Amino acid sequence: MPTRQIPVFVLAGFLGSGKTTFLNGLLHNALGVRVGVIINDFGDIPVDSWLVDASVDTMVTLGGGCLCCVTDAGQIDDMLQQLLDPSLEIDAVVIEASGLADPANLALRVSRSSTRGVRFAGVVLMVDACEYLETLRSHPQIAQDGRIADLIVLNKADLVSSSDLDQLMRTLEDSSRGAPVLPTTFGTIDPRLLFDRARHEPPRYGQVPLPFENLERHAHDRHPPHLHDQYTSVSFRTDQPLSPHRFLELLYDRPAGLYRLKGHVRFTVTRGPGAARHPLEVQSVGAHVRFARQRQTPNHPLVDETQLVLIGIGVDAADVAARLADCEADTATSDDRTAMITINRYLD
Structure with a gap:
């Protein structure tokens, strides 16, 4: 019988695109899916991990560091291994990258993880409909992020005109080479796009508070310059x-x-x-x-x-x-x- 493989998603997107709001929505799924989360805060105060709803099943954080620049692959493996504790009964893992991370590099590192029992499930890219074009003018390199996205969530779609929304969708579809673009408000999507219904005895709808853990920041070796x-x-x-x-x-x-x-x-x-x-x-x-x-x-x-x-x-x-x-x-x-x-x- 094949070993159960837990899907690991990378959640990426520029600063303020709505990643944490989107993640909180996933945590309250009605499919019984228990989600483990890895948070990569940019800054010395772990604000993002506080803003993730406290009912997250279990969470590890890397504060002030950058997962996309981690040179020791074992660091990501260690984080995933903590979430694979059988007592946690995790069904899926979401890695919320900092708003300045390089999603392609992070996705590559996750896909090459040597941790048994997990599989790389793809990249969800959050895009701020209000700020994307302006951000693209300042940082044209973010256009490349769409090329590694498996799903693009175009957030805050209600805050732009229909013509601007159409233009944004065409721009993202072109830059992503065909990845689906899903306009949303408040980062809300149907969790069935990502998760299969979980089977727990007894069934667990909603989340159960489990230990909150911190990982110390590890020193970086030299790396090519990234946006952050x-x-x-x-x-x-x-x-x-x-x-x-x-x-x-x-x-x-x-x-x-x-x-x-x-x-x-x-x-x-x-x-x-x-x-x-x-x-x-x-x-x-x-x-x-x-x-x-x-x-x-x-x-x-x-x-x-x-x-x-x-x-x-x-x-x-x-x-x-x-x-x-x-x-x-x-x-x-x-x-x-x-x-x-x-x-x-x-x-x-």
Whole structure:
């Protein structure tokens, strides 16, 4: 009888394309499929792994490093081996690459894994319908990502016109040499595109919290330059609340080169529209900003301080840190209370 082979998918896509939202959707599949996840955060604070729903079956993370540049193939094998623990009963594995990873290199390394009991199942490429053409002008090399994609998920399709959507689909179909392009909103797809129905006794619909583990970052050997080499990651954390007014000003007048901001922000205003006792989740891609209230679960405690990762090209890290520090405040002003009304408009 042939050994059961667990499919391993690579989930790729540029910064802010919706990979984590897409992954959370897969984790709540109704097929009974138990998903193991490998997260490759870009930055010292593991924001992406926090934003993945805490009910993920089991997860390993590589923070501040780059899976596509791992020169020791055994590192990826070690991660996969952790997820193959029989007690976890994992049915599929998804590797969420950082938004600056080289998906072709990562896919090659996964496909050459020597781990018994797994098989490379292909690359799912997330594309931001709002930002793709602009990103393509800045980084024409990302057009090559489509060539190794088995499925292209064209996310945020509801935020562009039908004519622009048609143009995007033609562009992606041409650059991918025929890979299917699936327009979506909020990264939602039918999980049956990726997974077969699982058979567990008793059946397990939804997910079961299992251990959260961390892998230490390994030193990189020399490697050819990749897209992420052009980018800078700035991490900022403070237990002091921030002024909503000053924080919005920073978002409206973004530091030169800043593309992506993510994490949690604690404000001086804790009552009224948009306010919360605990820090709000914040995501910013280009000019698009989203706030959300944290969700607490037994395996996912609330974050109680401001923790942010900012990613950009040519970013002055010292200037960004200074501007964020300038947002710190002891008390709320009338401008802060007015700013919370604006934040409420961006609140999911």
